[in-house]
Amino acid sequence: MKESTLWVWHIIAGVVIFVLLGIHMFIMHLDDILVALGIGYHDPISASSVFARSKQAFYMVTYIVLLGAALYHGLYGLRNILFELSLPKAGEKIVNWLFALGGLALFVYGTYVAIAIFTSV
Amino acid sequence: MAEEKKFKKNKLGLAGWFAGGRYGAERYAYILHRISGLGILFYFILHIFVTGSRIGGPEEWESTISTFKTPVFKFGEFLVFLAFAYHALNGLRLVLAELGFGLGKPTRPVFPYVNSIRRQRPLFIAVMIVAALIMVFGGADFYLLGN
Numbered sequence: 001m002k003e004s005t006l007w008v009w010h011i012i013a014g015v016v017i018f019v020l021l022g023i024h025m026f027i028m029h030l031d032d033i034l035v036a037l038g039i040g041y042h043d044p045i046s047a048s049s050v051f052a053r054s055k056q057a058f059y060m061v062t063y064i065v066l067l068g069a070a071l072y073h074g075l076y077g078l079r080n081i082l083f084e085l086s087l088p089k090a091g092e093k094i095v096n097w098l099f100a101l102g103g104l105a106l107f108v109y110g111t112y113v114a115i116a117i118f119t120s121v
Numbered sequence: 122m123a124e125e126k127k128f129k130k131n132k133l134g135l136a137g138w139f140a141g142g143r144y145g146a147e148r149y150a151y152i153l154h155r156i157s158g159l160g161i162l163f164y165f166i167l168h169i170f171v172t173g174s175r176i177g178g179p180e181e182w183e184s185t186i187s188t189f190k191t192p193v194f195k196f197g198e199f200l201v202f203l204a205f206a207y208h209a210l211n212g213l214r215l216v217l218a219e220l221g222f223g224l225g226k227p228t229r230p231v232f233p234y235v236n237s238i239r240r241q242r243p244l245f246i247a248v249m250i251v252a253a254l255i256m257v258f259g260g261a262d263f264y265l266l267g268n
Contacts, residue, residue, distance in 0.1 A: 011219060014212050021205065029202055029259055032266035045186055047179035054175065067169070074162035081155060086131040106169055113173045 006076060013073040020066040051117070060118040067110040075099045145238065147245060154211050157204035164201045195263065202259045210252035214244055 026034060027044055034040025043049060053059040082095055131137065138152050171189075175182040189198075217223055224240050 011216055014216060018209055018213060022209065025202065025205055025259075029198075030262050032262045033258055036266070047175075047182045050175055050182060051179060070165055074158070074165060077155075077158050078162060081159075084131060085134055106166065109173060110169050113176050116176060 010073055010076045013069040013076075016065065016069040017073055020062055021070070023062075024066065054114070054117040057118070060114050063114045064111050067114075068107055071103045071107055075103045147238070147241070150211055150245065154208060154215075157208040160204045161201065161208060199259070199263045202263070203256055206252045206255040206259065210248040210255070214241075214248045217244065 027040070031040050031042060031044050035042055041049065054063075076099075079095055079099055083092060087095065133140070138155065171185060174185040218241060223244055225235070228235060
């Protein structure tokens with residue numbers, strides 16, 4: 001794929017993460033402030049909160065989208081940093097394959113977890 | 122067939138992040154953007170496995186997160202939150218600049234020159250104020266409010 005195409009996807013993924021991770025951080029870490037404003041709930045990482053979210057279609061879908069976008073954005077960013085250090089050609093090839101396969105493996109694992117818990121009774 | 126090198130070799134390497142010349146605020150923003158990005162990526166990959174442990178059911182989830190309910194991990198999470206606030210808001214500035222928003226039309230170079238720094242500096246200051254506010258709210262939520 002053309003390098004400029006990968007860069008455009010990096011930016012698109014960044015915008016997607018900006019929205020979804022913004023929501024995620026408000027729910028997980030600004031929970032007490034949201035409760036004070038009357039729109040959030042306490043203890044977002046307790047088992048009951050976690051499983052209640054995991055069983056909603058909205059969260060299942062956005063978890064998978066955020067997982068894919070964040071993996072692409074993060075690994076492409078690290079690839080950029082590594083390539084800037086003037087790697088030999090073989091090194092660039094290794095990084096490409098390692099990141100593509102590693103990212104795909106993490107995406108498959110995370111997606112499996114999100115779907116398995118959403119569909120379990 | 123000898124392949125021709127398109128670019129000069131990067132001789133400074135990682136040292137170039139810090140020791141490449143006389144830097145302006147945006148250059149330090151860039152260094153911090155990379156460092157915060159690397160930190161977030163490291164956390165995120167571990168985060169996939171930690172949150173994946175909920176596949177074992179509520180009891181396993183509770184036992185997993187009880188491991189991380191210590192002051193050290195809490196501070197680590199707070200650092201990740203700070204990195205998130207910085208990286209998100211600085212990234213917003215980078216996307217806006219990349220797409221050409223807020224840079225103005227090209228003009229003739231007549232004194233006093235309107236260079237890209239003059240155009241972009243106000244946006245940089247604005248996003249940093251928002252990032253600082255989010256960090257303050259996050260700090261309050263982590264350490265003052267609730268449990």
